[in-house]
Amino acid sequence: MKSSTQVAVIGGGVVGASVLYHLTKAGWTDVVLIERKELTAGSTWHSAGGMHTLNGDPNVSKLQQYTIELYKDIEAQSGQSCSIHLPGGLMLADDRERLDWLRMAQARGRYLGMDLEIITPSEAKALFPLLEEQYFVGALFDPVEGHVDPTGVTNAYAICARQLGAEVYRHTWVSDLRQRADGTWDVVTDKGEIHAEHIVNAGGLWAREVGRMIGLELPVLGMEHMYLVTENMDEVAEHNAATGHEMPMALDFEGEIYIRQEQGGMLMGTYEQACVPWSPREAPWSFDMELLEPDLDRIAPSLEIAFKHYPAMATAGIKTIVNGPFTFAPDGNPLVGPIRGIRNCWVACAVMAGLSQGGGVGLALATWMTEGDPGMDIWAMDVARFGDWANLAYTNAKVRENYSRRFRITFPNEELPAARPLHTTPIYDRLTEHNAVWGAGFGLEHPLWFQRPGEEPVEDVTFRRSNAFPIVAEECRAVRERVGLTECSNFAKYKVTGAGSADWLQGLFTNRLPKVGRISLTAMLNPQGRIVGEFSVARAGDDEFFLFGSQAAEVYHSRWFLAHLPAGHAIRFEVLALSLVGLSVAGPHARDVLQSATAESLATADFPFMSFRHVDIGMIPAWMGRMSYTGDLGYEIWVAPEHQRALFDVLWHAGQPYGMGLFGFRALMAMRMEKMFGTWYREYRPIYTPLEAGMDRYLKLDHDFVGRAALEAEMARGPERRMVYLAVDPDPDEPADVIGDEPIWHDGEVVGWVTSGAYAHYSGVSLALGYVPAALASTGAAAAGDLEIEIIGHRRPARLLHEPVLDPSGQRMRE
Numbered sequence: 182m183k184s185s186t187q188v189a190v191i192g193g194g195v196v197g198a199s200v201l202y203h204l205t206k207a208g209w210t211d212v213v214l215i216e217r218k219e220l221t222a223g224s225t226w227h228s229a230g231g232m233h234t235l236n237g238d239p240n241v242s243k244l245q246q247y248t249i250e251l252y253k254d255i256e257a258q259s260g261q262s263c264s265i266h267l268p269g270g271l272m273l274a275d276d277r278e279r280l281d282w283l284r285m286a287q288a289r290g291r292y293l294g295m296d297l298e299i300i301t302p303s304e305a306k307a308l309f310p311l312l313e314e315q316y317f318v319g320a321l322f323d324p325v326e327g328h329v330d331p332t333g334v335t336n337a338y339a340i341c342a343r344q345l346g347a348e349v350y351r352h353t354w355v356s357d358l359r360q361r362a363d364g365t366w367d368v369v370t371d372k373g374e375i376h377a378e379h380i381v382n383a384g385g386l387w388a389r390e391v392g393r394m395i396g397l398e399l400p401v402l403g404m405e406h407m408y409l410v411t412e413n414m415d416e417v418a419e420h421n422a423a424t425g426h427e428m429p430m431a432l433d434f435e436g437e438i439y440i441r442q443e444q445g446g447m448l449m450g451t452y453e454q455a456c457v458p459w460s461p462r463e464a465p466w467s468f469d470m471e472l473l474e475p476d477l478d479r480i481a482p483s484l485e486i487a488f489k490h491y492p493a494m495a496t497a498g499i500k501t502i503v504n505g506p507f508t509f510a511p512d513g514n515p516l517v518g519p520i521r522g523i524r525n526c527w528v529a530c531a532v533m534a535g536l537s538q539g540g541g542v543g544l545a546l547a548t549w550m551t552e553g554d555p556g557m558d559i560w561a562m563d564v565a566r567f568g569d570w571a572n573l574a575y576t577n578a579k580v581r582e583n584y585s586r587r588f589r590i591t592f593p594n595e596e597l598p599a600a601r602p603l604h605t606t607p608i609y610d611r612l613t614e615h616n617a618v619w620g621a622g623f624g625l626e627h628p629l630w631f632q633r634p635g636e637e638p639v640e641d642v643t644f645r646r647s648n649a650f651p652i653v654a655e656e657c658r659a660v661r662e663r664v665g666l667t668e669c670s671n672f673a674k675y676k677v678t679g680a681g682s683a684d685w686l687q688g689l690f691t692n693r694l695p696k697v698g699r700i701s702l703t704a705m706l707n708p709q710g711r712i713v714g715e716f717s718v719a720r721a722g723d724d725e726f727f728l729f730g731s732q733a734a735e736v737y738h739s740r741w742f743l744a745h746l747p748a749g750h751a752i753r754f755e756v757l758a759l760s761l762v763g764l765s766v767a768g769p770h771a772r773d774v775l776q777s778a779t780a781e782s783l784a785t786a787d788f789p790f791m792s793f794r795h796v797d798i799g800m801i802p803a804w805m806g807r808m809s810y811t812g813d814l815g816y817e818i819w820v821a822p823e824h825q826r827a828l829f830d831v832l833w834h835a836g837q838p839y840g841m842g843l844f845g846f847r848a849l850m851a852m853r854m855e856k857m858f859g860t861w862y863r864e865y866r867p868i869y870t871p872l873e874a875g876m877d878r879y880l881k882l883d884h885d886f887v888g889r890a891a892l893e894a895e896m897a898r899g900p901e902r903r904m905v906y907l908a909v910d911p912d913p914d915e916p917a918d919v920i921g922d923e924p925i926w927h928d929g930e931v932v933g934w935v936t937s938g939a940y941a942h943y944s945g946v947s948l949a950l951g952y953v954p955a956a957l958a959s960t961g962a963a964a965a966g967d968l969e970i971e972i973i974g975h976r977r978p979a980r981l982l983h984e985p986v987l988d989p990s991g992q993r994m995r996e
């Protein structure tokens with residue numbers, strides 16, 4: 182074993198091997214992989230090897246496509262067979278909702294370059310004769326699905342990496358990890374120590390335990406998973422002989438099963454409801470290449486449906502039953518990337534579909550390590566999407582929920598119940614009394630809308646308009662015509678203080694910092710000139726700032742800030758989290774309400790738009806900013822949690838003479854669309870540039886900032902695509918608004934995609950934001966209205982708008 186290396190990858194499953202391969206491919210060849218047993222000895226060796234391109238997140242789908250395409254390359258380069266089978270795959274829908282979901286998946290696949298086809302049950306039967314077509318209403322056929330040999334793939338990666346200089350140490354257990362003062366690592370193994378500049382935790386079934394070696398509790402949990410393989414079946418042989426093809430793979434939503442040919446028989450796996458975690462507290466190091474005891478009773482409900490849907494399966498003899506553990510994060514997507522606040526520490530774990538995703542995970546992580554940026558949008562896999570609150574119990578509850586819903590539809594307006602409520606603010610009970618329908622984000626409950634008194638605070642889940650629709654319309658009207666009150670604690674809040682704060686922030690932000698007592702909006706870029714943040718920056722003193730950003734990105738953004746703090750500085754960067762909570766008042770009477778509760782003059786001359794100041798409201802000390810994401814006259818008021826209930830009572834009381842109404846997140850999203858305001862994660866993501874996103878007014882080239890050179894280069898050549906704002910004409914019979922990720926069509930071709938959408942209740946129009954090629958964003962053709970958005974299988978006309986549908990001059994905010 183070497184005594185030092187640039188990177189020590191811990192874990193020789195399909196993911197660790199892929200990371201190793203991609204590091205060497207990116208030019209880092211002084212790298213080692215350390216595996217406690219044989220390669221594949223975790224979950225990889227007993228995987229069913231299936232691979233799919235579809236994923237709920239289009240960016241993850243792209244990485245899955247990449248993974249599948251990679252296999253022939255590594256097979257050719259290594260000389261190691263990966264046993265690639267690509268018979269294609271069917272997703273079988275048994276009801277209208279699932280067929281709608283498949284139509285939406287097909288639509289999303291269009292701009293990802295996927296060739297997906299919706300077919301009838303009889304066409305599905307022709308491809309997959311084992312099925313009984315009466316149980317299905319349609320299917321999606323994906324020609325790029327299949328299966329590989331997991332051991333072959335892992336070895337192929339390792340061989341390719343070794344060819345480029347990597348070393349692989351098998352039967353070597355990493356027992357401890359110690360960080361030196363310079364950020365490098367001593368990797369302690371049972372065969373001696375190795376000094377590594379970087380470590381990668383690809384520990385798979387033991388990733389949580391490897392994390393614990395450095396005090397990290399990663400949100401990852403192993404789950405038992407079963408599949409069975411039948412004896413050879415005549416039906417399979419007949420199909421193979423008649424067509425010359427292997428049976429395609431099939432995924433059956435109702436049965437929660439996947440099924441594919443395995444040699445002359447069939448392999449069938451289930452995601453059973455009565456799912457069981459493996460080693461929920463601590464994974465034993467003694468676990469070798471072992472299987473768990475199968476439990477047919479647990480999968481009996483799925484088998485029952487399988488035998489009905491595929492009768493030949495009922496009579497086929499069972500050759501093997503495999504029960505093995507594999508790992509999940511709370512939302513089922515991998516955990517990839519650098520760990521906040523710990524230098525040179527990377528993870529690539531919780532990869533539940535290693536054969537579909539391992540290649541993409543390896544590529545993203547290796548690019549991130551070697552170039553400082555993953556080079557693609559991997560937000561859905563970024564380890565930073567979970568905070569420290571995602572502890573053992575949270576992870577256990579969420580992973581079980583996710584596992585048991587693996588083949589269920591999660592509707593765009595659906596809020597899943599497990600592990601809730603976790604974080605609540607002090608006014609949770611107050612808002613519950615007002616019949617709030619709650620949603621959760623980043624562990625925090627926030628009100629979505631307020632059900633009418635006496636009615637159950639529950640929303641119908643649907644792809645179309647729900648029972649919330651008329652009520653959200655009323656909430657919007659209250660804000661636009663009178664005054665509304667909502668909770669805004671679900672922003673991320675940071676405080677930056679100490680000598681040098683202003684210079685430091687200025688070097689990260691594209692916009693000029695505001696003057697003391699003012700707020701400015703800014704973008705934050707990576708060196709490639711892409712958007713890594715969007716903030717409201719409020720300046721309380723020369724070197725005292727509050728930053729407000731997306732709560733979901735709290736770890737993501739704080740990781741960035743901490744990584745960019747200069748050495749030996751006096752700057753204090755704090756994540757305020759729920760130590761600062763907020764309420765927002767908006768609408769034409771917002772000032773009247775607040776003025777009745779404070780002695781400070783709130784007249785525009787004294788407290789103009791984008792002011793920020795310390796104000797007492799009643800007895801409550803608060804920070805108040807004059808701004809509102811509703812686009813109306815509005816104020817955001819920030820207080821310590823112990824004051825939030827009193828603040829709510831004061832404002833609610835003061836609001837009554839003005840007809841104050843409560844409004845929730847749904848109304849806020851509708852109103853921000855009405856004002857053409859983008860949002861982090863949808864319009865603003867690291868795949869877009871600020872020019873593409875139309876953030877021109879945040880860009881001031883009078884100072885130096887990260888990403889400036891790339892921005893200037895882009896300014897010179899012009900952006901490739903542009904964000905567009907569209908008025909959509911929904912189906913009049915069954916109106917459905919845009920959700921996000923729908924394709925945008927022009928002249929019979931898919932030219933872009935939607936990032937978000939909503940019905941703007943007050944303006945009475947269905948709206949969308951999305952991206953199209955820059956040329957199209959300004960052409961007369963598109964302006965004339967021949968763009969279309971595909972909504973649940975129907976192409977609906979969409980008209981390009983060039984300004985917000987409400988108050989384009991922004992007068993309401995400024996009055």
Ligand SMILES: Cc1cc2nc3c(=O)[nH]c(=O)nc-3n(C[C@H](O)[C@H](O)[C@H](O)COP(=O)(O)OP(=O)(O)OC[C@H]3O[C@@H](n4cnc5c(N)ncnc54)[C@H](O)[C@@H]3O)c2cc1C
Nearest residue numbers: 192194196217223224225228229231355385386534535536
């Ligand atoms: C029954 C079953 C069927 C499946 N079917 C599919 C499928 O059809 N398609 C699909 O894509 N996925 C499938 N999977 C999931 C797939 O197996 C996993 O996604 C994949 O194996 C994850 O790979 P990994 O490298 O992250 O983890 P692992 O395979 O668990 O590898 C981690 C490795 O790290 C090593 N290690 C851990 N800690 C240390 C340490 N301290 N020192 C040294 N070495 C260490 C372990 O020994 C292990 O070899 C299935 C899983 C199961 C259980």
